[in-house]
Amino acid sequence: MKKLVESPKNQSQRSRLVIEVDGMHCASCVANVQRVIEAVPGVGSASVNLTLRQAVVEVDPGTRAETIINAITRAGYQATVPVNEEHASLHDREQAEVAVWRVRMIVGFSLLVPLMLIGHLSPVGSVTAAWWQFALASPLQFYVGWPFWEGAWRRLKYGAANMDTLVALGTGTAFVAGLYHLFWHSSGMMFVDAGMIIAFITCGKYLEAMAKGRASASIQKLMTLAPDVANVERESQIQTIPTGQVRVDEVILVRPGERVPLDATIISGTGSVDESWLTGEALPIIKQAGSRLYAGTMNGEGAFKARVTVAADATSLAQLIELVRRAQESKPQIQKLADRVVAWFVPAVLTIATLTLLAWGLAGDWTLGLSCTVAVLVVACPCALGLATPTAVLVASGRGAELGILIRDARALELGGKLTTIVLDKTGTITTGKPVVVAVDVVGEVDDSMFLAEVAAVEQLTAHPLAKAVAAYVRQQNLPPAEADDLTNWPGEGIEANVNGAQVAIGNERLMARHGIALSDAALSAIDHRRENGETALIVARAGVYAGTIFVADELPPSSYEAVEALHELNLRVMMLTGDKANTAAAVAHRIGIDETMSEVRPDEKESAIRNLQAEGEVVAMVGDGINDAAALAIADLGIAIGSGADVAIESADVVLVGRDLAAVPMALKLARATRRTIVQNLAWAFVYNLALIPLAAGILIPVLGVRVPPSLAAGAMAMSSISVVANSLLLRVRRLQ
Structure with missing residues (x-):
């Protein structure tokens, strides 16, 4: 990787x-x-x-x-x-926070239930009942609600205000009003409201803490993939030590059923390793001496010793975790709107609360004014605004990591929902970048086995990619190659060698013409037809006579067909960018269902091609894997790199696909669209909630409909507003992307 x-x-x-x-x-x-x-x-x-x-x-x-x-x-x-x-220690801190709020919630409702029962069942004017309400409301206020008081005091010391300020002012005002009624009217009035505010908000904080913990579960899952200890060979013994203490070039032992602790290279032994979390490959990969191992992968069968290549903090898994973490730290542009609103939110709420009290008081009802003021302070919820974007980004980046889609920045999630055009590099992106034999046409008296054996004998004498493809094909047929010698290389034409006493030539028409070998019209027609489909023809002659043709093409995996179809379903303009000749590009595009191609584009022209599309008003994503794609990936609105590609391509991209499966591209775009939609929904809900509930809490409908929001209901609404935002973000974990 x-x-x-x-x-x-x-x-x-x-x-x-x-x-x-x-x-x-x-x-x-x-x-x-x-x-x-x-x-x-x-x-x-x-x-x-x-x-x-x-x-x-x-x-x-x-x-x-x-x-x-x-x-x-x-x-x-x-x-x-x-x-x-x-x-x-994010996970530990989250668990500690959940535990704290759980205890406070249990204590809060244990006190609230008898407080409410006394308020509803005791006779009106009962002094004993009023004092019991005071006794129950006090620990509710100053133990269960202590985090709000502490937070408000800290902010006050430095001339700032936040949600704690609003809650403390709201519940504190209700409690002080309760004291007034207790000492001057022998009544427990307002103690129930003060208690309900604290209990409901505490319950909301507990549920919110649990939801936020689930939102960060994906990165925690990644962090648990690598074992904490490794079996290291030191002083001719196997010692078990913390993974972080293993040094580069030390030898580790990996037994069957164990996870690989560090990136390493096998020096002895064999095994089958499950790399599904890294590559998406469902089947175990056979490993032997010289094979690479990656931290966090699971050894299925066999034991092996391997030499560590990088430290624990530089493994592929560590880099993946770092990439996910940085995405979760970042903010999309849409969050800036919320940040601007938040800057004046709390001062605005305090102003509205003051005006509410004065308006009702001057109208002759200070008691109603006090109740409405408390409701305004409590119902206002900057929490929902603060959680709207980061929880969605947190869940989306974690979900992406589970699917092999690594999002480098939250900006990618935002742009992914705005794309109009996606440009796919051909070689190594749409295709595998590895030529394979797609057809063999043998003529004359030589049977297929002898034909392939003699061709393989010649091709194994050269390192040309097409020669490797032919040699690999012959090995797949379980045919032993013949013996060849006296190799002659004709640059731009082909090669020839002596096989079993006969001269075998492999190349193009120019090589055949050099030796005076004529091809039939049928053979030439077949060659021309296949070339129109993007295939390369290796013409073979034996002993001066045309013997057949081997056709080689860059492999098109099934996932590429699925990916292009899915991209069309997303209503995107899909284009292919390649340096290949027009006929080859057109053939591949036709086979895979791409309507537009940009062919014969030099590496230094790819960036200009993307700029031209942007000049037309298109929002462009570029998908590539090579060094020559780096500039285009960087200039595109959204750069998507194949994870097995060149380092510079990966570093230029906004999104990295860990495996070679192009089908991950539409999945990434669906995730981006869903995330952007979730963020918009969260922010819309947070804004609408505050814009609607604050005026209602202030009593704007009392003169018209007699409807108002009591402080207890305001507390419940405030708690649910934050919970709803986090819950909506968590839906991204189960969103169907395939």
Whole structure:
């Protein structure tokens, strides 16, 4: 497998820091942290991800991580640099968060149920009942709801506000109002509202934490593929040590049923290895001395020793995880709209809440005004805005990784839904790039077996790709080649050698003419017909007489037919780009169902071809695998590289297909379209929810219809808004893409 992550040599002088940030609960927190980081001298840019709880920072040389961490800490958050970024403790932190919210939720509802029963069953004006309500509401407020109070206080110390501020103000106002009624009217009024707000929001945070954990399950699955320990040969003994401590060039032992711990090359032994997670190949691959092994693949049969080629943090699996992680860290353009809204969201809600209180109070009903104010504070939900995009990107990039579709940046998911044209390179992309024998036409008295044996004898004397194709075909027929000698090479014409006392010549018409060998009209007609279909003719003569023709073509795998059909179903303009001659290109395009071709395009002209399409207003994706595709992949709106292609092609692409299956291209585009649709749905829901519920909570319909949103219902709605966004994103895990 080729390198999937750009090496430091190719990066700019700025370095990249990953900082874990705890204490973020909503989009306002993300905006605060990003603003604080970008204010640090030496910081070029920052991308803060709520779902991953981390910030990715581009810094100038000499900028220390401690400076950024101190700035984040001063803003009221907790920040650390992970010791090992690849195995950062995201999963453990997620599980810890789920456990914390689970306990608080259980305690919250254990207190809320009797609180509500007392409120509904006790006589009106009961002092004892009021004090019992106070006793139950207090731990609800200050134990179950403590994370909101703590978060609000931290933000307040640094002049900021977030969701915690809204919740603390809302539930705190209700609790203080309850105290007022308790001491001045001997009533437990408002304690139930305060308790319901805390309990419902806590339940929502618990469900949200569980959903976010499922969203990041894909990358966790990848991280568990490689074993933690390896069997290493040291001092003539097999020692079991942590994988991270194994050095390059050390020898490891892989037993049957074990996963390969590191990328390595077999030096002894044989086995069959399941590489399905890496290549998509369903059947085990036979491995022997000299074969490459990849970390995370499963050894089925046999044991072997292998020499480690790269360290644990540079294996193909580690690079894949890094690629997925970077995609999850990135933000599509559509998120910028949400970021702009979030910047003024909390201040706007606080303003609306204040105006609501004043409006109802001055109208003569301060009690109703207080209830509506609490509802406004509680119903407003910046969480949904903050989770709308990152959860969708997180789930999509993980789903893609499971399918062998590696998304380098969230921008690719956004652009994948806007494409109008897709350009496919022919050799190595549509075709396998490996010529194969497609037909053998033998004439005269020589039988097929002798004909092939003599041809193979000549072809095995040269390293030409067409010669290798013929030799491979003869081996597949289980025919032993004859003995050949006295090879003569005719550049641009063919080759000839002596086989069993007869001169065998293999080449084109010019070689036949050189020896005065004539072909029948039928033979020439058959050759011309097959050439029109993109095949190459190897004309064979034996002892000065035409003996037959072998036809060779670049193989078209079945997946290419399926891919082109699926791309047409996506209403895309499908084009083929190739350096081949027009007739060869047209033949391949006709066979596979492509309507438009750009043939005889030199490598340096591919970029111009893509630019010309863009000038016509097309949004273009380019699919390729070779070094000569790199510029076109880079200039295309969306570059898609075949994972087994050249490093430079992979580094120029936005999406990398791990295997050689072209059918993964329409799958990737379907995933991108589904992700973009999910992000739009999430943001639309978050905006509509807030635009609709905040006015309702403020009591805008009370004068007209007598309808209002009580604080308890507002709390439930706020919790469900975040849960619905995460749940909608999780649907990407089961979306049908094939």
